[in-house]
Amino acid sequence: MPDHRFTPLRGQRGAASGAIPSGVAEPVQPRRSPRRQRLFTPALLIGILITCGLLVLSLTTGQYEVFSEDGFWMFGITRVPRTIALVLAGASMAMCGLIMQLLTQNRFVEPTTTGTTEWAGLGLILVLWLFPGASMLARMGGAVTMAFIGTIIFFLFLQRVTLKSSLIVPIIGIMLGAVVSSFTTYIALMTDHLQTLGIWFAGSFTGVVEGRYELMWLVLVVTVLVFITADQFTVAGLGRDMATNVGLNYTAVLFMGTAMVAVATGVTATVVGVLPFLGLIVPNVVSLFRGDDLRSNLPWVCLVGIATVTVCDLIGRTIRAPFEIPVGLVLGVVGAVVFVGLLLRQRRRGGLVT
Amino acid sequence: MPIREFAPQNSSTLRSRSLSALSVSAIAVLALTACAGDDAEADATEAEQASSETEAETTSESAEEGEGAEAEGTEEEDAESGTVTVEDDHGTHEVSTDPQSVIVTDNRSYRTLEEFGVQPSAAPLALMDPETHAYAEDDSILDLGMHREPNLENVVAAEPDLIINGQRFQQYYQDISELAPDATILEFEPQEDADLIEELIRKTESLGEVFSEDEAAAGLVEELETEMARVQEAYDGESTVMGLLTSGGDISYVAPGPNGRAIGPVFDTFDLEPALEQEGEDESHGDDISVEAIATANPDWLLVMDRDARISQEEEGYSPAAEIVEESEALKNVTAVEEGNIVYLPENFYLTEDIQAYTEFFSDFADALEAAE
Numbered sequence: 001m002p003d004h005r006f007t008p009l010r011g012q013r014g015a016a017s018g019a020i021p022s023g024v025a026e027p028v029q030p031r032r033s034p035r036r037q038r039l040f041t042p043a044l045l046i047g048i049l050i051t052c053g054l055l056v057l058s059l060t061t062g063q064y065e066v067f068s069e070d071g072f073w074m075f076g077i078t079r080v081p082r083t084i085a086l087v088l089a090g091a092s093m094a095m096c097g098l099i100m101q102l103l104t105q106n107r108f109v110e111p112t113t114t115g116t117t118e119w120a121g122l123g124l125i126l127v128l129w130l131f132p133g134a135s136m137l138a139r140m141g142g143a144v145t146m147a148f149i150g151t152i153i154f155f156l157f158l159q160r161v162t163l164k165s166s167l168i169v170p171i172i173g174i175m176l177g178a179v180v181s182s183f184t185t186y187i188a189l190m191t192d193h194l195q196t197l198g199i200w201f202a203g204s205f206t207g208v209v210e211g212r213y214e215l216m217w218l219v220l221v222v223t224v225l226v227f228i229t230a231d232q233f234t235v236a237g238l239g240r241d242m243a244t245n246v247g248l249n250y251t252a253v254l255f256m257g258t259a260m261v262a263v264a265t266g267v268t269a270t271v272v273g274v275l276p277f278l279g280l281i282v283p284n285v286v287s288l289f290r291g292d293d294l295r296s297n298l299p300w301v302c303l304v305g306i307a308t309v310t311v312c313d314l315i316g317r318t319i320r321a322p323f324e325i326p327v328g329l330v331l332g333v334v335g336a337v338v339f340v341g342l343l344l345r346q347r348r349r350g351g352l353v354t
Numbered sequence: 355m356p357i358r359e360f361a362p363q364n365s366s367t368l369r370s371r372s373l374s375a376l377s378v379s380a381i382a383v384l385a386l387t388a389c390a391g392d393d394a395e396a397d398a399t400e401a402e403q404a405s406s407e408t409e410a411e412t413t414s415e416s417a418e419e420g421e422g423a424e425a426e427g428t429e430e431e432d433a434e435s436g437t438v439t440v441e442d443d444h445g446t447h448e449v450s451t452d453p454q455s456v457i458v459t460d461n462r463s464y465r466t467l468e469e470f471g472v473q474p475s476a477a478p479l480a481l482m483d484p485e486t487h488a489y490a491e492d493d494s495i496l497d498l499g500m501h502r503e504p505n506l507e508n509v510v511a512a513e514p515d516l517i518i519n520g521q522r523f524q525q526y527y528q529d530i531s532e533l534a535p536d537a538t539i540l541e542f543e544p545q546e547d548a549d550l551i552e553e554l555i556r557k558t559e560s561l562g563e564v565f566s567e568d569e570a571a572a573g574l575v576e577e578l579e580t581e582m583a584r585v586q587e588a589y590d591g592e593s594t595v596m597g598l599l600t601s602g603g604d605i606s607y608v609a610p611g612p613n614g615r616a617i618g619p620v621f622d623t624f625d626l627e628p629a630l631e632q633e634g635e636d637e638s639h640g641d642d643i644s645v646e647a648i649a650t651a652n653p654d655w656l657l658v659m660d661r662d663a664r665i666s667q668e669e670e671g672y673s674p675a676a677e678i679v680e681e682s683e684a685l686k687n688v689t690a691v692e693e694g695n696i697v698y699l700p701e702n703f704y705l706t707e708d709i710q711a712y713t714e715f716f717s718d719f720a721d722a723l724e725a726a727e
Contacts, residue, residue, distance in 0.1 A: 063647035070687065077683045078646050133674075189500070195639075196662060199602035206642050207604045210683050322632060322647035323607065 047303045054310040058083045061314055063322050077210040085208045085216050086310050089272050092219040092264040094305025095226050095298070097279020099257045102237035102294065104158065106169040110279030111147075111265045113170040115177030119150025120262075120269040121201060122184045129191045136270065140215055144266030150180065151258045203273030203328025205313050216271050222264045227298060233257060234294040274328055275309065277335025282308060284342050308334070440560055442540045449538050449564050453516035457509060457537075459498060459530075460520030462708040464489060466558055466574065467518070470567040476512035478504065481522065486702045501525070509533045516540070518561070521707070540564070547612065550619035551582070554709045574709050581716035585624055588723035594629035595621065596653035596690075599640040600675040601661035605648070606640025607632075608659070615640060616699065616707060617657045620715075629653030645684040656690040657719070659699040697722050 060066065064074045097110035104114075111117050123146030127139045134142075154176055161172060188194040208216075226233075235243045236253045243250045268275065282305045286297050312330040319325060437448045455475040458467055464487050467474070474489065478498040482490035489495055496512050499505035501522035509517075509530055514537040519527055524543060531539055542557035544550050555575050562571025597608030597617035608614040610621035610628040621628060630651040660675030675698060685691050700706070700714045 063644060063650045065650070074646060074649065074684060078644065189502075196602035199604050204604070204642060206644050209645055211681075212603070317644070320641075322630065322650070323641040323643055326642065 044299060044303075047300065047307075051303050051307045051310070054307055054314070055083055055087065058086060058310050058314060061318060081210050081213040082205050082208045082313075083310075085205055085213045085272060086313055087306050088216045088219045088223070089205075089268050089275060090278070090306035090309030091302040092223050092305075093268055093275050093278045094282035094301045094308075095223060095279075096261045096264045098283040098294070098297075098301050099226065099233055099261055100279065101283055102233045103155070103254060103257050104169050105237060105239060106166055107284060108166060108170040108280065109173060110277075111261060112274060112276050113177075113280065114151060114154050114173035115180055116147050116151050116154070116261060116265045117201075117269055117274050118177035118180040118184065120144070120147040120266045121197065122146050122150075122180055122187075123266065124200060124270065125184050125187050125191075125193055125197055128193055128196070129187055136212075136215060140267055140270040143270050144263050147266040147269075148259060148262035150176070151262055152255075155254060155258065199273075200269065201274045201328075202326040203275050203331065204316075204324070204326035205272060206317075206324045206326070208272065213271060215267055218267050219264050222260045223302070225260060229253075229256065230295045230298055237292075237294070273326070276328055276332045277339060278305060278308060278331060281335050281338045281342070285338065288342070288345075438563055438566075440540065440563055442542055442560065443545070444539075444541060447538050447540060449516060449540070451564070451566050453514075455512050455514045455516070457498075457512055457514040457517040457530075457534075458489075459523035459526075460518050460542075461706060462521055462554065462557065463518050463542075463561060465706065465708050465710050466561055466571075467565070469570055469574070470561070470565045472565055475514060476508045478523065481705065483702050483705045486706060498523075506530065506533055516564070544619075549622060550612070551578070551623050551712065554578070554712060558709050574713075578709055578713045578716070581713050581720055582623070584720035585716050585723060588720055588727065589624055589626065591625065592627060593654035593695075594651070595626040595655040595657060596629040596648065596651060597621075597657045597659075598643075598648075598679065599659045599661060600678050601639075603674070603678060605643060605645070605678060607643040607647075608640045608657075616659055616703060620657070626655075645682055649684055649688055652688055654689045654693075654695060656688075656696045657699070658696060659703055660701065661704050693726065695722065695726055 059075070059079045062079055064078070065071050066075050066079070093111070100109045100111065100114060100116075101107055120143040123142035123144070124139055126146070127134050127142035131138060154173055157172060157176065158169065161168065184197065185194070188197045232248060232253045235246060235248045236250060236257070238246075240250050243253070283297075283301055286300045286304055290297055290300060309327065309331070312334060313327045316325040316327050316330045436451050438451055440447055440449050456467075456472055457476045458464060458472075458474045459478055461481060464477070464482065468488055474495055476496035476498055477489055478500060479490055479492075479495060480497065480500045484490040496508040497505060498508050504523070504526060506526065506529055510533050514534050517530060517534060517537050517539045519530060519539050519541045520543050523530075524541065527539065527541065540560070542553070542560055544553035555578070558571045558574050559568075562568045595610075597610065597614055597620075599606045599608050599615060599617075607630070608617045609632065610626070611618050612622070614621070620626065630647070630653075656679065658675050658679060662674040676696075679685060679696060680691060682691075690696055697715075697719045700711050700718075703711050703715070
């Protein structure tokens with residue numbers, strides 16, 4: 001499978017994109033030849049600079065006087081972990097959205113609209129119910145396992161659905177997610193964990209300090225893996241038949257993508273919580289401006305993901321200082337607005353439901 | 355709204371987020387209006403609190419005294435007819451001293467009634483902790499379910515003539531009164547701007563009146579007052595105190611004053627010096643706060659309510675709150691942590707919040723204060 005992944009793809013790309021099933025929202029920008037498109041354009045460098053600026057801002061924003069006597073010590077145990085978590089969560093959740101959008105050939109799919117986060121929540125609650133006082137690692141294991149199972153179920157379900165319009169796919173995901181979350185709610189209700197569950201899912205970086213964020217490094221593995229295997233996801237994004245035609249082991253790629261999404265979602269759900277809309281808006285905004293080439297878009301998706309989460313977290317922790325607002329809340333508001341904007345824009349171009 | 359909130363007083367559910375994602379345009383409207391509403395409301399209450407705070411301080415004491423006196427005045431026992439006149443939050447009621455079927459829905463009353471030997475016919479058993487409340491595993495009591503999903507049919511089935519309603523079931527007052535039109539419903543909930551402890555005493559004494567257990571009630575009140583006096587005695591009036599609430603690994607800040615859940619009112623009771631002068635906004639679950647802000651405020655004392663303590667009990671000696679607060683690297687230089695000046699509320703506090711729980715809490719607080727001297 002990996003032997004002949006590049007050559008046939010690059011050659012057929014222009015023709016292949018025309019063969020995307022009509023359910024997929026068409027790329028907004030005309031495609032340039034990806035081969036000559038350089039990764040490190042000046043625009044990307046500016047993007048990196050802006051993101052770094054935001055991260056520095058994140059490092060200097062907080063309640064404790066960093067330049068005081070033991071300020072640097074506090075800096076090391078709260079600001080740095082928090083910023084690292086922002087980077088990892090932002091990048092990985094945005095990329096999860098991208099992977100899922102390619103695998104389902106649908107623009108409106110991301111872990112929160114495929115039920116993956118709901119399954120992760122079920123995993124968390126199951127671990128807490130069966131093994132009270134389980135370690136963070138055990139909870140995370142439960143979340144990742146259930147997220148994986150759930151996403152596989154979603155894909156299996158999807159394969160039996162013939163009508164794959166751009167709205168049907170997320171509706172199936174949301175439906176499955178609702179069923180799962182009602183199970184989760186029931187278990188939580190019966191075991192008095194309802195509020196704990198609510199706090200987990202609020203998506204907040206407030207508690208991310210040294211000793212409570214280290215698991216986030218696992219997400220880095222996923223991020224790197226996505227970079228390595230980006231081409232295969234692009235091919236898979238052409239659809240099962242097309243991908244198999246050009247010599248891709250579609251099932252293996254599907255499996256791999258699902259595993260990556262499950263790990264990233266499960267870990268993020270355990271450490272931070274749910275980051276709604278992130279996986280949805282970031283890849284969409286990026287392809288609005290840059291078209292659909294995964295390889296050159298990936299750094300952008302990462303950057304925009306990081307920047308979005310960082311901005312939302314900065315808003316969340318300054319707007320009511322010394323208190324904080326969960327990043328999920330800010331992200332929800334911002335995300336909803338962008339999402340509606342995207343829909344309206346697509347409608348103006350006459351391309352939403354085909 | 356894309357946020358899942360499982361707070362008992364807030365009613366969004368798991369599904370609402372997913373569903374709202376369906377109606378895309380609705381999300382934006384919902385999210386925006388909800389947030390705008392929240393903010394406006396918050397601003398309003400903040401202003402209100404600020405203006406009423408000083409007022410409350412000066413008037414609450416005299417008001418309570420007046421209220422107490424009034425209540426005593428109306429509670430005249432009528433031995434011949436077997437009824438007492440009791441004043442509750444909704445007015446005065448003639449209550450039979452020998453009720454045949456009593457429904458209790460008020461968390462803060464279970465243990466008091468247990469002590470009085472009252473056998474309820476129906477109660478929200480799901481909200482009870484079997485290790486604290488003997489009612490919880492009593493099969494003869496009809497279950498009213500949880501406040502989020504009550505089984506009010508059992509109100510009818512129990513054919514009550516007296517209902518002690520309150521706290522989480524306050525929201526069903528109207529429903530219950532319609533389902534049991536012949537029953538007397540009593541509610542003794544802490545009134546706005548009133549001292550929570552005074553209100554607990556009022557409730558205990560009123561219940562004592564209803565069930566002819568004045569002596570037992572007086573005993574409970576006396577125990578509470580003894581512990582209160584100990585705290586008053588041991589507190590130096592200067593040490594700064596901060597209230598925290600931990601749940602699901604997160605720390606929230608409990609605002610001093612009537613708005614702070616459980617711990618807030620205690621600040622007024624003992625004139626505790628708050629480590630952080632900041633109006634809180636979330637009355638029941640505290641405001642999200644970072645360890646940095648706690649470290650900056652550097653309180654001398656921490657009063658911690660651990661919401662997960664009761665549920666995590668199966669693990670021997672496992673205390674989620676202690677893990678979060680004491681083992682936090684960022685908090686190790688905070689005076690309260692350094693000197694071990696941390697008082698955890700009784701582990702069942704979240705389910706009880708009754709006069710017994712406060713007595714226990716004050717006793718622990720007094721012990722800690724005395725030991726620190």
